[in-house]
Amino acid sequence: MSPFFRKSRQRQMILDTLSDMKTHPTAQEIFARVREVDSQVGQATVYRNLRILKEQGEIIELSFGTGEKRYDRNVSRHEHFTCRRCGKIEDIYPNYRSLTGSLSEKGFQIDEWRIEAFGICQGCIEPNQPH
Amino acid sequence: MSPFFRKSRQRQMILDTLSDMKTHPTAQEIFARVREVDSQVGQATVYRNLRILKEQGEIIELSFGTGEKRYDRNVSRHEHFTCRRCGKIEDIYPNYRSLTGSLSEKGFQIDEWRIEAFGICQGCIEPNQPH
DNA sequence: ATATCTGCAAATCATTTGCGAATTG
DNA sequence: CAATTCGCAAATGATTTGCAGATAT
Numbered sequence: 029m030s031p032f033f034r035k036s037r038q039r040q041m042i043l044d045t046l047s048d049m050k051t052h053p054t055a056q057e058i059f060a061r062v063r064e065v066d067s068q069v070g071q072a073t074v075y076r077n078l079r080i081l082k083e084q085g086e087i088i089e090l091s092f093g094t095g096e097k098r099y100d101r102n103v104s105r106h107e108h109f110t111c112r113r114c115g116k117i118e119d120i121y122p123n124y125r126s127l128t129g130s131l132s133e134k135g136f137q138i139d140e141w142r143i144e145a146f147g148i149c150q151g152c153i154e155p156n157q158p159h
Numbered sequence: 160m161s162p163f164f165r166k167s168r169q170r171q172m173i174l175d176t177l178s179d180m181k182t183h184p185t186a187q188e189i190f191a192r193v194r195e196v197d198s199q200v201g202q203a204t205v206y207r208n209l210r211i212l213k214e215q216g217e218i219i220e221l222s223f224g225t226g227e228k229r230y231d232r233n234v235s236r237h238e239h240f241t242c243r244r245c246g247k248i249e250d251i252y253p254n255y256r257s258l259t260g261s262l263s264e265k266g267f268q269i270d271e272w273r274i275e276a277f278g279i280c281q282g283c284i285e286p287n288q289p290h
Numbered sequence: 291a292t293a294t295c296t297g298c299a300a301a302t303c304a305t306t307t308g309c310g311a312a313t314t315g
Numbered sequence: 316c317a318a319t320t321c322g323c324a325a326a327t328g329a330t331t332t333g334c335a336g337a338t339a340t
Contacts, residue, residue, distance in 0.1 A: 032318085032319085033319080033320095034313085034314050034315065034318080034319055034320070035314075035315090036313080036314080036319085036320060036321080037313090038320080038321075039320085054304090055304080055305080056303095056304075068321090068322075069321085069322080070321065070322040070323060070324095071305090071322090071323095072305090072306075072307080072321080072322070072323080072324095073320080073321060073322070075304090075305060075306070076306090076320080076321090077320090079306095089224075091222065091224035092273075093220070093221075093222040093228075093273065095303070095304060095329085095330085096303085096304060096305090097224075097304085097305090109267055109269065112270075118267075120267065122258050123257055123258065125257075126254055126256075126257035126258070127253050127254065127257070127258065127274075135281045136240055136249075136251065136276065136278060136280075136281075137278045137279045137280075137281075137284060138240065138276045138277070138278040139243075139277060139278045139279075140276070140277040140278065141274065141275070141276055141277075142223075142224065142274070142275040142276075142277070143258075143272065143273070143274050143275075144272070144273040144274075145267065145269045145271070145272055145273075146269070146270060146271040146272075146273070147267060147268045147269040147270045147271065148268045148270075149267070149268075150266045150267075150268075153268060163293085163294080164294080164295095165293085165294050165295070165338085165339050165340070166339070166340095167294085167295060167296080167338080167339080168338090169295080169296070170295085185329090186329080186330080187328090187329075199296090199297075200296085200297080201296065201297040201298060201299095202297090202298095202330090203296080203297070203298080203299095203330090203331075203332080204295080204296060204297070206329090206330060206331070207295080207296090207331085208295095210331095226304085226305085226328070226329060227328085227329060227330090228329085228330090
């Protein structure tokens with residue numbers, strides 16, 4: 029049986045906070061933001077609820093090979109581009125078809141891709157290189 | 160100036176150990192294996208040398224969204240398929256062209272992809288489902 | 291010689307867990 | 316009221332760092 033969840037003020041607050049942040053924040057960043065509104069919230073609550081929200085399919089968990097995980101309110105299928113210069117993470121919508129096609133012929137039964145792109149973002153290339 | 164590295168018995172042992180392992184092991188798994196040969200080796204030595212070997216381009220560091228990093232002696236450009244059932248990690252060689260093409264048109268200057276595929280491997284699909 | 295490297299132990303960072311109290315349906 | 320959730324503090328797991336002594340060039 030799939031788990032039953034009650035509503036909680038804290039869980040809603042965490043979801044709202046993530047919705048407001050467009051930066052693909054870490055659990056710690058969400059925790060800091062939530063604490064600004066209610067300094068009573070414990071960090072275990074944030075971690076626990078991020079896991080629950082993920083199980084509920086309300087949010088997505090990301091990882092970019094750096095220690096910490098990041099969270100995303102955008103649950104539609106998409107991937108991410110990280111700018112090496114400014115660190116900004118942008119959503120990208122690649123074409124998966126060709127990837128999957130050539131590999132399924134080789135006997136791979138792939139049901140999920142995790143794709144990350146790295147490079148220099150438009151803003152950092154354009155007029156004058158920051159830094 | 161790029162750092163200067165001396166040779167060390169331990170570093171060579173770590174590299175040889177990784178070469179022998181075909182499993183994309185974690186630092187801890189490499190540490191355990193190295194300790195079987197020389198029980199004096201400290202774990203800091205393993206972590207330090209894996210970082211150095213990565214900087215030297217001798218090995219590649221992988222991460223699959225689980226806490227720990229994994230290491231790979233195969234430095235040619237390739238990606239990985241992880242079997243959800245048996246956990247085995249296989250090398251895959253996808254066609255990047257189409258991915259990069261459609262996105263560079265949109266102004267992304269992508270210089271690196273990190274791609275992971277998940278699914279069920281051939282061995283786990285075939286005759287009788289294990290478990 | 292002397293800068294690099296080692297082993298050890300302690301520190302750090304992200305995340306999880308145990309527990310008694312508070313909250314929700 | 317009975318299960319879920321909370322806040323706290325302590326535990327965990329992976330990795331890093333400080334340091335005195337050993338080693339490589």
